[in-house]
Amino acid sequence: MVRLVQVKNRRVHVDILISGAGPVGLTCALLLRNLGVSVAVLEGREGTIRAPQAHVVSSRSLEILTEAGIPETVLREQASPFSEIPAVRWVDSLTGLQHGCFEFINAERAERIIAATPTPIANISQSRLEPLLLAGARKAGAEVFFGHRWQGTEEQPDGSLISVAATQEGEVDFISSFLLACDGASSDIRHHLGIEMIGPELVQSFVGIHFKADLTPLLAHRPGLLFEFVGGSASGFFICHRAASDWVFMHPYDSSSRSRQWFTEERVRGLLREAIGADVPLEISSVAPWRMSSQVADRYREKSIFLLGDAAHRFPPTGGIGMNTGIGDAHNLCWKLGMVLRGKANAALLDTYEDERKPVAVTNARQSLKNYHKMAAIEEALTQGGDVQKEIDAQPEHFDMLGLDLGYRYRSAAIRGDDTPDAIVKNVVTDVPRSLIPGYRLPHAWLPREDGRSSTLGLVRSNEFVLLTGAEGDVWKDVPVPWCAEASQELFERLGDLSPRAAILVRPDGHIAWVAHEVPEDPAAVIRNVIQEICHPPSANRTP
Ligand SMILES: Cc1cc2nc3c(=O)[nH]c(=O)nc-3n(C[C@H](O)[C@H](O)[C@H](O)COP(=O)(O)OP(=O)(O)OC[C@H]3O[C@@H](n4cnc5c(N)ncnc54)[C@H](O)[C@@H]3O)c2cc1C
Structure with a gap:
């Protein structure tokens, strides 16, 4: 090979x-x-x-x-505290005038996230x-x-x-x-x-500067995850990894006329001084060119x-x-x-x-x-005295892609019934469909437990298919896969508009493989056949 x-x-x-x-x-x-x-x-x-x-x-x-x-608590212990990163800000410099701002959380967005997932996004x-x-x-x-x-x-x-x-x-x-x-x-x-x-292989060249500095004293009044600014010789954006220690500054440059060697320590320090708008003690950890592609x-x-x-x-x-x-x-x-x-x-x-x-x-x-x-519209407003906040408000999708994260649908030989119409949502980028349609991820809903609650996602088995049935799930009891009727009320009645005798077959990755709207004559044989067809699709030319 x-x-x-x-x-x-x-x-x-x-x-x-x-x-x-x-x-x-x-x-x-x-x-x-x-x-x-x-x-x-x-x-x-x-x-x-x-x-x-x-x-x-x-x-x-x-x-x-x-x-x-990996326990959620362990992951969240490593996450930036939300108080350090509540917004994206468009500024003259890190310490200069603010022209506009996108706050990550508002009541509508928080409600939408909490309804869609047991594990909201983290930084x-x-x-x-x-x-x-x-x-x-x-x-x-x-x-x-x-x-x-x-x-x-x-x-x-x-x-x-x-x-x-x-x-x-x-x-x-x-x-x-x-x-x-x-x-x-x-x-x-x-x-x-x-x-x-x-x-496109090259949309823009950047140099990524990772530096250690405590910028909390400068940002106590307006913390942020990203600080973006244009104009001047030090345009770019800061990413706050830890406000008291870890920062990255991404600076766009023309790689056809400037090489990595141009970015000497002295020049990088000058760039950071201008972009921060103050001379603060800092240690440069790395300077690396990066080509932005799509x-x-x-x-x-x-x-x-x-x-x-x-x-x-x-x-x-x-x-x-x-x-x-x-x-x-x-x-x-x-x-x-x-x-x-x-x-x-x-x-x-x-x-x-x-x-x-x-x-x-x-x-x-x-x-x-x-x-x-679309960032160009904000930058244009910034440099030409336009309404920056209006341009920011016009592109909420940039910082809210929950729909793309949770709402995509698979169509392939490993999904039965993938020809049914898509779920309807207002905005496919931000909104998560909550429906029981083959190809989509099983929706999250909380199930009551004696010791609290657990997500419907916990019903998925990572190494085998599972059948989720309605309130009259007993009719499926002889199928050759684990089955469970626990999710019936939350999923079937509220989301699926499915009959209590219906069933959904869920793949090990939590995507819905097949929906049975009615009970077939021989449920076990039908399930066996569906799984057989999914796991043994006809060999396409790509397969040796
Ligand atoms: C500024 C910036 C911000 C970003 N922010 C986000 C974000 O917030 N969220 C997000 O989802 N993505 C983000 N990304 C993208 C993200 O960093 C990448 O998508 C991610 O790192 C890809 O992971 P990977 O494991 O596929 O590849 P990599 O992280 O590139 O890992 C590949 C590994 O392979 C190793 N390797 C390469 N060649 C060989 C070889 N021949 N033999 C053995 N090992 C080899 C490399 O050393 C490396 O460790 C961001 C990127 C940038 C530049």
Whole structure:
């Protein structure tokens, strides 16, 4: 496939090899280990610590990670306190005049979020999230090899893959059934497979400056997550990772006329001084160029190799959904791989990964780019004395993408009844459909418990299908999957307008696979047949 691998030194045998221990690779490792699959993760770096990038961890990502066993309390301990990050502000400089502001929480938005998810969005810096994912994956039994750089993979005559990783001590070989490319935006694996990225490769060049400073004294009167400003030589935006210690300043520049070398420590300090509007003590941790693209891979699969996360798609950060989309990729693919490895599905099920996830990435890339371009209207108002607040109020979608996070619908051979019409919502970006339609995520609703309450999402089984039935669910009792009538009142009566004898089949990733509006003559045979069809779709040309 890539190059002939010379077998030397050690050989490691695993079911699945993952290249890249970023948030997506580590999520895959955790999910796969939970399914009993053996995994090894290669990571070129020596550890997880680096400059923070992502910080918005979406509701869906939190649902996935908590279900995978990382306690919500542990995740929230690492989140920025909301009092530090209540708004996005458009300013002359960090300490200068404020021209407009977007407050994250208002009563309507809070109500909408709480109704849609048990785990509302949090702000957790990637540099704080990755160690949690690493600890979770290792606790579950994943082997993570830092200082191991993927070099090449070749298919062996029996269909297994042999991959070689370079280390300081020499090469190590890994034998696996599958390889997951979670190796980021400049994915070596994607390049070697010759998979093209579709969409604009360079929307804007930025230099990302990570610095340590305590800016709380300057911002006590107006804390914020993002501070955006234009004009002057130091335009850009600040991201507050921790107001008292951790900041990133993203500064746009023209990479055709200016190189990374231009950004000397002295110039970077000058930029920060101008952008902050004050001379404060600070320590520069890193200065790294970053190309903002809006692209999705042409293909997500080459035989037994899959692209996930930034290797498959890269978006402008305007919306904060790059990593979150990648965590969704992992959640979609891992249960399918688990089923195939356990012999419960054929390899054609894996084709539905691209069928389901690529449209999500295309939508998210488009919306992130739209958000970026719409920022121009605010910037124009800022520089030309227009009504900045009016322009901010005209684009609430930029900072509120709950609908895209929780409301996407899958259509593929792994969904039965995907030809039914979509749920109707006012705004697909912000609003979450709460309906029982095949392809959508099972809606969240609280179920009463003796010791409190639990979400309907807790009824999902990560390694098997589950049948949720109505109040007269007994008619389904002989089906060959776990079934449960607990959710009937909340889901069937309030949301689904379904008869008490109806049933919904939910996949291991929490998406509705099929809805039975009536009880068939032989419920067990019908369920067996539906699951068989989902797990053994006809082989498309893409599958070897
Ligand atoms: C300023 C900024 C803000 C952002 N904010 C958000 C946000 O708020 N929310 C959000 O969802 N997203 C955000 N993003 C995007 C987010 O950072 C990425 O989408 C995310 O990091 C992608 O995760 P990943 O695991 O796919 O790839 P990466 O995080 O890039 O990880 C890939 C890993 O693979 C390793 N690797 C590469 N090549 C090899 C090799 N040959 N062998 C072994 N290892 C290799 C790399 O060292 C790296 O550790 C932001 C991005 C930027 C720049």
